[in-house]
Amino acid sequence: MRGTRHVLAAALASALAVGTYSGSVTAQGEQTQGISDTEIHIGAFGPFAGPVYLYGKLVMNGVEAVFDKANADGGVHGRKLVLVREDDNCKPEGSIAAVKKLAYDEKVFAIIGGACSNATLAAVPELEKAGIPMVINSAVADAITDPPKPNIFSTQLTSSIESRAQLNYALDQGAKKIALVRMTDAWAMARYNPLIEYAKEKGIEFVADVELQIDAPDATPQALKLKASGADAIVMVLYAKPGAVMIRDALKIGYNPIWVGQTAINDFAAFEKQVGIPDALKNFATISAVAFQPTDPEMKPWTDRLKSLFPNDELSTFNMNGIGSAQVLVEALKRAGKDLTRDKLLAALGSIKDFQTDVYAGSITCDAPRSHQCNQNPGWLALRDGKIVRIK
Amino acid sequence: MEMFSYLLATGISTGALYALVALGIVVIYKATEVVNFAHGEMFMLGGFLAYTFHVMLGWPYVLSLILAVLAAFGLGILVDRIAFRPLMQRQSLVSVLLAMVGLSFVLKGVARHLWGGKGDYIPFPPLVSPEPIMFGGIMVMSQQLVVLGAAAVVMIVFALFFKLTRAGRFMQATADNPKAAKLVGLRIDRVYMYTFGVGSAVAAAAAVLMAPLTLLYPDIGFMLFIKGFAAAVLGGLTSIVGAVVGGFLIGIIEQLSAGYIHTSMQEVAAFIVIMVVMVLIPTGLFGRRGMRRV
Numbered sequence: 001m002r003g004t005r006h007v008l009a010a011a012l013a014s015a016l017a018v019g020t021y022s023g024s025v026t027a028q029g030e031q032t033q034g035i036s037d038t039e040i041h042i043g044a045f046g047p048f049a050g051p052v053y054l055y056g057k058l059v060m061n062g063v064e065a066v067f068d069k070a071n072a073d074g075g076v077h078g079r080k081l082v083l084v085r086e087d088d089n090c091k092p093e094g095s096i097a098a099v100k101k102l103a104y105d106e107k108v109f110a111i112i113g114g115a116c117s118n119a120t121l122a123a124v125p126e127l128e129k130a131g132i133p134m135v136i137n138s139a140v141a142d143a144i145t146d147p148p149k150p151n152i153f154s155t156q157l158t159s160s161i162e163s164r165a166q167l168n169y170a171l172d173q174g175a176k177k178i179a180l181v182r183m184t185d186a187w188a189m190a191r192y193n194p195l196i197e198y199a200k201e202k203g204i205e206f207v208a209d210v211e212l213q214i215d216a217p218d219a220t221p222q223a224l225k226l227k228a229s230g231a232d233a234i235v236m237v238l239y240a241k242p243g244a245v246m247i248r249d250a251l252k253i254g255y256n257p258i259w260v261g262q263t264a265i266n267d268f269a270a271f272e273k274q275v276g277i278p279d280a281l282k283n284f285a286t287i288s289a290v291a292f293q294p295t296d297p298e299m300k301p302w303t304d305r306l307k308s309l310f311p312n313d314e315l316s317t318f319n320m321n322g323i324g325s326a327q328v329l330v331e332a333l334k335r336a337g338k339d340l341t342r343d344k345l346l347a348a349l350g351s352i353k354d355f356q357t358d359v360y361a362g363s364i365t366c367d368a369p370r371s372h373q374c375n376q377n378p379g380w381l382a383l384r385d386g387k388i389v390r391i392k
Numbered sequence: 393m394e395m396f397s398y399l400l401a402t403g404i405s406t407g408a409l410y411a412l413v414a415l416g417i418v419v420i421y422k423a424t425e426v427v428n429f430a431h432g433e434m435f436m437l438g439g440f441l442a443y444t445f446h447v448m449l450g451w452p453y454v455l456s457l458i459l460a461v462l463a464a465f466g467l468g469i470l471v472d473r474i475a476f477r478p479l480m481q482r483q484s485l486v487s488v489l490l491a492m493v494g495l496s497f498v499l500k501g502v503a504r505h506l507w508g509g510k511g512d513y514i515p516f517p518p519l520v521s522p523e524p525i526m527f528g529g530i531m532v533m534s535q536q537l538v539v540l541g542a543a544a545v546v547m548i549v550f551a552l553f554f555k556l557t558r559a560g561r562f563m564q565a566t567a568d569n570p571k572a573a574k575l576v577g578l579r580i581d582r583v584y585m586y587t588f589g590v591g592s593a594v595a596a597a598a599a600v601l602m603a604p605l606t607l608l609y610p611d612i613g614f615m616l617f618i619k620g621f622a623a624a625v626l627g628g629l630t631s632i633v634g635a636v637v638g639g640f641l642i643g644i645i646e647q648l649s650a651g652y653i654h655t656s657m658q659e660v661a662a663f664i665v666i667m668v669v670m671v672l673i674p675t676g677l678f679g680r681r682g683m684r685r686v
Contacts, residue, residue, distance in 0.1 A: 051611045053504060054512050184656070210655040215615035217409065217606045220402040221650035221658060224395050241513040241607055252524040252531050253398060273515040274607055276522045312506065 030131075031341040034109030040079045040333065040340070042067070043102030045123075046115030046138065047090040051214070054318045055115035055138045060085055061313055062322020063112055063137070065305045070330050077338040081330070084108050090115060092122030099123045103130040110134065110345060112329050117141035117159075118186040127152060133345045137325030140263075141190045148372040151342075153349050155325040155364060155375050157289050160194035162262045165287055165378045166235045167198055173258050175233030179208035179226050181219075181246055182237035191237050191262070207231050212242045223250040226257075233258040240265045244274035251280055261286030267317045268381045268388045269293050285382035285391065289375065290320045291361045293388060302358065324359040328374070331355055349374075361390070397530050399647040405536035407643020408543035409606075412598035413620025414627065414635035415550060416591040422554075422630050423563040423587035426485065429492040430471065431595055431620070432613025433499035438464045438596025439603045439612070440507050443516055453519060457600045461593045468592030471495065472585045480584070496613065503610040516603035539601045546597060547636050554632060563587055567630070622662040626669050628679025637677060641665075 034041040044063060046056025060083065067081040075081065084106050088094035095116075102108045103126075110133040114120035120139035127134050128149055136144060136154035140162070145154045170178050180195070182188050199206065208229035210222045219242065226234060227250070234257050236243055243265050250256060259281075265271050266288035272281055292298050294315040302323055303315040313319065328349075333340065335348040350368025357364065362377020380391045413435060420428045428434075441463050445456035475491040507514070520534040527537065554560035566573045566583045573580050606612060623642045627634025642662050650658035669676060 049501060049504060051609075053508065057504075057508070211658075212655065213659045215612070216658055217602075218402055218406050218647070220398055221647060222655050224398060224651060225655065228395075239512070241609065244513070244607065248533070249402075252533060254531065267512075270512070270515075274513055276515060276518065276604065278523070312508070316512070318512070 030107070031343060032109075033107045033342075035079070035340055038079060039082050040076065041082045041084055041106065041108045042329070043084045043086065043106060043108035043111040043132075044113040045086040045088045045095055045098035045102065045111065046113045047094075048085075048087040050090055052090050052116060054316070056087070056090070056113070058313070058316060058318035059115060059138050059322035059325075060113065061306060061310050062302075062319035063326040064322075065302060065309060065319070066323050066326035066330060068309055069305060076330060076333045077340070079340075081333075088116070088119050088123075090119050092119050095119035095123040096126050099126045099130065099132075103132050108132070109340075109342070110329070112137060112325055114139040114144070116186070117144070117190050120144055124149065124152065131342065133342055133349065135325055135329050135349070137321055140187075142194070142373075145372045148369060150369075151346055153366055153368075153372045153374055155328050155360070156321065157263060157287070157375050157378055158373055159191040160198075161373070161376060162287050162378060163191050163195035164198050166260045166262055167195065167202065167204070169285060169380065170233035170235060170258060170260050171202070171204075173233060175231075175258055177207045177229065177231045178204060178233045178235060179210070179229050179231030180206045180235045180237065181210050181212055181222055181226065183214055183239065183242065184211055185214070187264075188237045195235065195237070206235075212238060212246060214239055214242055216242055216245060219246045219249040220252070222246060223253050223255060226250065227253060227255040231257055233260060235260045236265070237262070238264065240267070240271055240274055244271060244276070247275050247280055247284065248277060251277055256280075256283055259284040263287050263289050263378075266290060266381070267294060268383075269295055270316075272383075272388075281383050285380055287378040288317070288361055288381045289379070290317055290324065290359045291379055291390065292320070292359065293381075294320065298358070320359040324357040324364075327357040327359075328352065328355060328364050394530070395651060397528075399651040400644060401528070401530055401532055402536075403644030403647035404640060405532070405540055405643070406646065407623075407640035408540045409598065409602050409616070409639070410619045410623045410642050411636045411639025412543050412546060412594065412601075413616050414623035414639045415547060415632065416594040416598070417617075417620055417624045418627070418629060418632060418635040419550065419563075419594065420587055420591040421624070422567045422632075424476070424480075424584050425567060426476065426480075426488050426492070427621070427629075428471075428588070428591065429489065429617070430475075430496040430499060431591065432615070432617025433496045433503075434464060434467065434471075434592040434595040434613075435599045435616055436503060436608070436610060436613035437467065437499060437599075438592070439516065439599035439608045440503055441596065442600040442603065443507070443514060443608055447516070453517075457597070460600055461596045464596030465589040465593040468589035469585050471592070472588040476584065476588060477581060496617075500610050500613070507608075508610055513607040513609050516600075516608055518604035519601075522604070533605065535604050539605070542597070542601050546594060547632070550594070551632050559583075559586065619662050622666045625666050625676055628676030631676070631678035634676055634678030 071080045086098035088098040112135045114136040115138040117139045134152045140159040142158045265286045332348040336344040352366045355364040361379025364374045366374040442456045442460035445451045479487045518535045524531040566580045623638035627638030646661045649661045
């Protein structure tokens with residue numbers, strides 16, 4: 001038994017030594033790790049499976065489409081971009097392991113991704129330790145980039161930006177009584193808490209605060225409670241599926257207030273079909289990080305490219321988030337020059353200003369070192385005369 | 393009173409869905425004494441198959457429904473052949489249950505690969521007008537009435553199948569005593585095979601009916617399995633009537649608890665029911681008395 005303990009202790013000590021060694025080497029700066037004369041290896045992590053694989057796998061497919069285009073155009077300063085994917089299962093332990101594998105085993109130059117807020121947040125210390133440039137493209141938790149970390153930038157709207165925008169929209173529409181319907185998972189709580197704080201700042205008390213789970217096949221109890229509260233605007237902290245069920249069941253009882261969505265419901269055309277009732281969305285508006293709907297003609301080149309790479313995929317807003325973030329990264333890689341180093345890439349990312357991608361609703365400005373939240377522009381979509389239009 | 397009426401009506405229509413799922417679980421359990429943990433994924437695949445036929449290929453609704461049910465029947469037989477039969481021959485019930493859990497993950501992965509890139513939650517066109525209609529003094533979704541009616545038909549057919557047909561009796565005889573059934577010459581392997589086929593076919597029929605209301609996505613199966621399983625446990629796991637009554641009770645309990653206690657109860661009501669039933673009435677409302685292997 002004692003022998004076993006000694007062996008275990010020795011193994012543990014060895015493991016710690018290796019871990020410390022790996023970390024210190026990277027901390028000292030593997031400035032050109034992952035770069036060869038012909039290639040730049042970029043890592044990505046997010047879920048490949050499970051309920052939120054859309055924020056991982058599909059976003060990565062969008063990134064891959066941008067890399068494919070950049071490579072077809074001759075690469076970045078002659079180097080082809082290679083995406084190395086790691087599955088984090090949307091779990092903190094998964095993302096930490098994914099970052100370690102990408103940084104120390106795969107030895108990628110930079111990382112793009114981060115799908116789930118909690119998982120990405122857990123990986124932040126490891127990312128900082130590795131000093132690897134990271135572009136967040138899906139996770140929305142503010143704490144990932146606030147306060148700013150030298151090597152982490154986000155091209156996604158953060159939860160507090162969206163929550164504030166949702167409440168402001170309801171107030172701008174003249175709502176007197178505002179209610180809230182929300183999921184209760186980590187994604188929803190990352191939005192709920194800033195929303196409650198902002199409501200307090202504004203002196204607003206929600207007249208109802210009801211819960212609806214992602215898989216609920218019905219939302220009649222929630223609809224009855226919201227209607228009974230007399231709310232004239234409802235802030236929705238829901239994914240598209242429960243959002244569609246919510247609006248459908250509210251209409252069923254003759255209740256159709258102002259509905260205020262956020263980026264989880266940013267594919268307006270798909271949402272219309274999901275609700276499935278004509279005119280159901282006439283009082284609905286939603287935040288969209290992207291300026292276009294997947295079926296818009298402006299997206300045709302990306303639809304074609306995605307289809308050529310992933311024949312089973314139809315272009316979605318998930319892909320589009322990947323496209324936008326990858327365009328920012330590719331632009332920064334170009335600006336960093338041929339003699340690429342991590343420091344040069346970080347400097348290039350930090351100096352990006354008013355950069356227009358093909359997909360995002362607003363321009364991208366990384367105001368380093370003050371802010372690394374590079375997307376501050378929530379776009380709004382609503383139905384006007386039966387057509388989906390951008391508003392505000 | 394209006395609130396109660398809405399909650400009750402919705403509870404009944406949601407309960408019909410749970411009853412259909414429970415029915416498939418019970419049909420398989422009755423014959424094989426195995427809980428098919430991949431039953432929710434059979435439901436999910438049935439829905440996606442119908443989506444492929446009806447939406448992607450543009451075939452008529454009824455034809456798509458029939459094809460999806462037939463395909464699910466075939467899939468059920470495949471499950472019997474690759475996951476159930478080889479392990480049961482080794483008398484390893486635990487291995488069978490684990491194989492079913494594993495199968496559910498495999499099927500989800502297959503669905504994500506084949507249809508996962510089509511969007512997050514895929515809408516399925518309803519059989520009738522999507523507009524709500526007035527029924528018995530309250531507004532209901534017409535598709536919910538379709539589900540209710542179709543569920544009633546499926547339930548009656550199954551009750552009659554087990555009571556009146558030779559195949560149904562064979563299944564019951566096999567469930568009651570497989571060794572005795574084998575001794576009197578029943579080909580129990582074949583009975584098991586058709587049972588898996590029939591159970592999967594019911595799941596597919598339920599999926600096609602419910603898809604316009606629940607939307608389609610690769611992970612839909614687990615939630616429905618849990619609710620259907622709760623209904624089956626409440627009803628007694630071996631009773632067709634029990635599955636139906638259990639389904640309706642779970643649906644109604646969910647609605648009333650969410651409406652009158654707290655909206656968060658909608659998610660947990662089914663789990664509370666499972667726990668309470670297992671403690672107070674281990675055999676369920678209509679289950680067979682006496683100890684049986686599970």
